[in-house]
Structures are given as C-alpha cells and as structure tokens.
Amino acid sequence: MPMTSLRNCLCLLVVALGVVQAQQSADSLAAAASKGDKAALAQLTTLADKGHAEAQFNLGMIYYGGFGVPKDPVQAVSWYRKAAEQGLSVALDSLVTAAGKGDRGALTQLTTMADKGNAEAQEYLGDIYTLGSGVPTDFVQGAAWYRKAAEKGLPGAQYSLGTIYRDGQGVQKDAVQAVTWYRKAAEKGLAGAQSALGNMYLDGDGVPKDLVSGYMWINLSAAQGDEKTKTLRDALERVMTPTQIAEGQNLSREWKPKQ
Numbered sequence: 001m002p003m004t005s006l007r008n009c010l011c012l013l014v015v016a017l018g019v020v021q022a023q024q025s026a027d028s029l030a031a032a033a034s035k036g037d038k039a040a041l042a043q044l045t046t047l048a049d050k051g052h053a054e055a056q057f058n059l060g061m062i063y064y065g066g067f068g069v070p071k072d073p074v075q076a077v078s079w080y081r082k083a084a085e086q087g088l089s090v091a092l093d094s095l096v097t098a099a100g101k102g103d104r105g106a107l108t109q110l111t112t113m114a115d116k117g118n119a120e121a122q123e124y125l126g127d128i129y130t131l132g133s134g135v136p137t138d139f140v141q142g143a144a145w146y147r148k149a150a151e152k153g154l155p156g157a158q159y160s161l162g163t164i165y166r167d168g169q170g171v172q173k174d175a176v177q178a179v180t181w182y183r184k185a186a187e188k189g190l191a192g193a194q195s196a197l198g199n200m201y202l203d204g205d206g207v208p209k210d211l212v213s214g215y216m217w218i219n220l221s222a223a224q225g226d227e228k229t230k231t232l233r234d235a236l237e238r239v240m241t242p243t244q245i246a247e248g249q250n251l252s253r254e255w256k257p258k259q
Contacts, residue, residue, distance in 0.1 A: 025047065026044065029043050029055070033058075033062055037068070045059065048082070054083070056082045056083035056086075057091040060077065060079035060094060062076075077105045077106040077108075078109060080095040081110070084118075101134050110124060117152075119149045123157040125141075126142045126145035126157060130143075130146075130170075147161055159181070161181045163178070166205075175206030178200065179206035182197040188257055188259070194220045195229045200214075201217065202236075211240060212247050215233070216251040219233055219249065219252045
C-alpha cells in the first residue's frame with residue numbers, strides 16, 4: 001500500500017476511534033450525571049457545548065426527566081433541538097413527542113427548526129396542527145407546513161398534502177392538486193400514496209377514469225403488504241378482463257421508483 005494511502009487510512013481510523021470514545025464518554029457521563037454526579041454533569045455539558053449530539057440529547061433527557069437534577073423542560077427541549085439539528089433522529093422524536101403533549105417550549109423549538117428550513121420539522125408541524133396534537137386543530141397551518149416539507153421532496157408530506165387537497169382541509173378542495181401530490185409521493189414508492197392515487201384513477205377524481213392505471217397503483221401498494229389494499233386489488237381482478245389485469249401487472253413490473 002502506498003505511504004499516502006496508509007496515512008489516510010490511519011487518519012480515518014483515528015477519527016473513527018475518537019467518535020467511538022466520545023460516544024462512550026457521553027453515555028458514561030450521562031449515566032453518572034443522572035445519579036446526581038455534578039462533576040459528570042459539568043463534563044457532559046462541556047461535551048455538549050462543543051457540539052456532541054449524543055451529549056446534547058442526553059442532557060435533554062436528564063433535564064426533561066429530572067434525573068439527578070431539578071426538572072427543567074425549557075433547557076431540555078433546547079438541548080433536544082441542538083441534537084436534532086445535527087441529524088440525531090431520536091432527539092427530533094423526543095422534541096415532537098413533547099410538543100404533541102402540549103409542551104409549548106418544545107413547540108417553539110420545533111418551529112425554530114422548521115423556520116430554518118428543516119423539512120422533517122416542517123412535516124411534523126403539519127402533523128401536529130392537522131391532528132390537533134397538543135394544540136388546537138389548525139388545518140390552515142397544517143397545510144402550510146406540509147407544503148413547505150412537500151416542496152423539499154418529503155414523500156410523507158407530499159402524501160399528506162394530497163389528502164388535504166382531496167378533502168379540502170385548510171385549502172380549497174382540488175382533486176387535480178391532490179393527484180399531483182399523491183403522484184409525487186407514489187413515484188417515490190410510498191405505499192399509502194400509491195393506494196390513494198390508484199383510488200383517484202378508479203373514481204376518475206382529478207384524472208380521467210382509468211381502471212388499468214388504478215389497478216397498477218393499487219397492485220404496487222398491495223405488494224408492500226397492506227392487507228386492505230390487497231383486498232381491493234383482489235376485488236378489482238374480479239371485475240377486470242384478463243387483458244386489463246395483464247396490462248396492469250405489466251405496468252407494475254416495469255415501474256421503477258423515482259428519487
């Protein structure tokens with residue numbers, strides 16, 4: 001192996017070992033801090049201040065639960081946000097859970113993330129306002145947040161926005177827009193969106209009625225294991241001609257998800 005390549009490998013190994021050691025350090029410090037060890041809490045805070053996501057998340061748990069310290073939900077959700085902004089999904093989940101239970105501080109931190117352009121936070125806010133989780137139901141706000149996330153390409157948000165247009169919740173009812181957003185999510189392989197798009201074709205809602213295209217999307221969704229969609233596919237096959245079924249199955253086989 002050339003000397004340059006060897007040096008590069010060694011550098012990568014050192015970095016990897018440093019990450020592992022920091023992770024282990026954060027976990028051990030968190031365990032001690034949660035039992036009231038003030039020195040460990042100080043060290044964990046230092047690590048978090050340096051941008052260590054796991055340390056930030058651990059501090060969030062400690063302060064939210066009052067483990068070894070007085071409960072401080074305001075400080076807790078601030079640490080959750082910092083960790084979530086670095087891509088730590090469990091931190092974002094914790095922030096969303098708190099917001100969904102009515103924690104206004106958590107909602108503020110989640111909104112801060114969304115305002116900065118975090119698509120996942122935007123989609124979660126869409127869920128929170130549409131479902132009325134911890135806040136009064138607000139379809140207008142829900143639709144606005146879903147749109148922001150959908151325009152960034154999140155299939156779940158695209159599916160939800162399609163449903164909002166289909167049902168006219170927070171926006172004017174618009175079957176064509178519903179189909180547009182369902183299609184974007186369906187083409188990425190989201191089973192629920194594929195089923196919804198298939199039903200739009202079957203009903204001729206927002207698109208010309210097309211039994212074969214409807215079957216294709218329903219078949220793709222059913223292939224992912226949803227029993228309700230499988231039942232619908234089987235029912236369609238009882239009213240379709242063998243030629244239509246063969247055409248729909250061929251379209252399903254040829255379909256490839258878009259990224």
